[in-house]
Amino acid sequence: MNYYFITGTSTGIGRALVEELVAYPRNRVIGWSRSNFFTHEQFEHRFLDLSKQEALFGLEFDTFTDAKRIVLINNAGCLGEIAYIGQQQLQNLLDVHQVNFTSAAALMNKFIKTYQHYAIEKTIINISSGAASSPYDGWANYCSAKAALNMFTEVLHLEQQQVDNPCGVYAIAPGVVDTYMQESIREISSDKFSKKEKFVELKANGALYAAKDVAKKLVQQIENPATIPSVISRISL
Numbered sequence: 001m002n003y004y005f006i007t008g009t010s011t012g013i014g015r016a017l018v019e020e021l022v023a024y025p026r027n028r029v030i031g032w033s034r035s036n037f038f039t040h041e042q043f044e045h046r047f048l049d050l051s052k053q054e055a056l057f058g059l060e061f062d063t064f065t066d067a068k069r070i071v072l073i074n075n076a077g078c079l080g081e082i083a084y085i086g087q088q089q090l091q092n093l094l095d096v097h098q099v100n101f102t103s104a105a106a107l108m109n110k111f112i113k114t115y116q117h118y119a120i121e122k123t124i125i126n127i128s129s130g131a132a133s134s135p136y137d138g139w140a141n142y143c144s145a146k147a148a149l150n151m152f153t154e155v156l157h158l159e160q161q162q163v164d165n166p167c168g169v170y171a172i173a174p175g176v177v178d179t180y181m182q183e184s185i186r187e188i189s190s191d192k193f194s195k196k197e198k199f200v201e202l203k204a205n206g207a208l209y210a211a212k213d214v215a216k217k218l219v220q221q222i223e224n225p226a227t228i229p230s231v232i233s234r235i236s237l
């Protein structure tokens with residue numbers, strides 16, 4: 001059996017990943033998010049608010065005796081409040097880093113601790129963003145959290161090359177995808193984000209990727225890790 005742990009499975013890319021994976025009887029999916037709108041016998045939803053540090057202290061990964069592949073996909077993400085530095089609410093600054101980076105780092109730490117000794121295929125995929133390497137005004141928290149996620153990925157990848165039963169570790173930016181997150185970008189007022197029009201035009205020109213196509217590509221890559229071009233990469237459809 002293949003076991004997938006995925007954060008942020010209620011909407012967007014995470015939801016599309018669940019639907020893609022449960023189409024195959026060999027897969028079981030555990031999804032963490034604050035809400036859920038999907039039921040399937042191969043899918044289990046577990047409530048988790050990643051902005052709450054305390055929720056992570058008690059979190060354990062299941063142990064398995066029949067696993068052939070175990071995968072963690074840190075997909076949950078949020079832009080948070082868009083505001084120039086100096087005008088940000090402290091709680092928002094802390095929450096955006098907690099959801100996009102710190103919680104993912106904590107889950108990777110626990111995943112490696114739990115499964116390092118399993119002599120099976122193990123993979124961690126961190127859903128990153130072009131914003132990890134391109135600064136956008138008003139997005140300091142999101143950009144810096146995704147940059148931290150990329151560097152954590154690189155360090156873990158390096159470490160895993162030096163241990164027994166290594167785990168594959170990758171950060172993958174999904175491209176510009178037609179999800180709730182993109183909707184919220186198009187609603188930002190232009191005086192808080194100078195590149196807003198670019199995202200409005202991408203949508204108007206039908207240039208956004210569909211979440212289901214991105215999910216399909218991600219699953220293909222996870223099933224054939226040799227096709228992932230590098231530790232840090234971007235989906236291109």
Ligand SMILES: NC(=O)c1ccc[n+]([C@@H]2O[C@H](COP(=O)([O-])OP(=O)(O)OC[C@H]3O[C@@H](n4cnc5c(N)ncnc54)[C@H](OP(=O)(O)O)[C@@H]3O)[C@@H](O)[C@H]2O)c1
Binds near residue numbers: 008074128
């Ligand atoms: N769409 C794009 O163009 C794009 C581009 C680059 C990168 N990404 C990345 O792709 C990933 C998925 O985003 P999406 O586009 O699919 O957006 P989305 O539709 O807004 O989905 C975000 C997911 O994250 C979950 N989430 C947010 N805050 C959470 C919290 N506090 N605790 C638990 N779960 C939380 C949400 O679930 P609940 O609200 O139910 O908790 C939801 O399932 C994110 O990491 C995002 O940064 C997206």
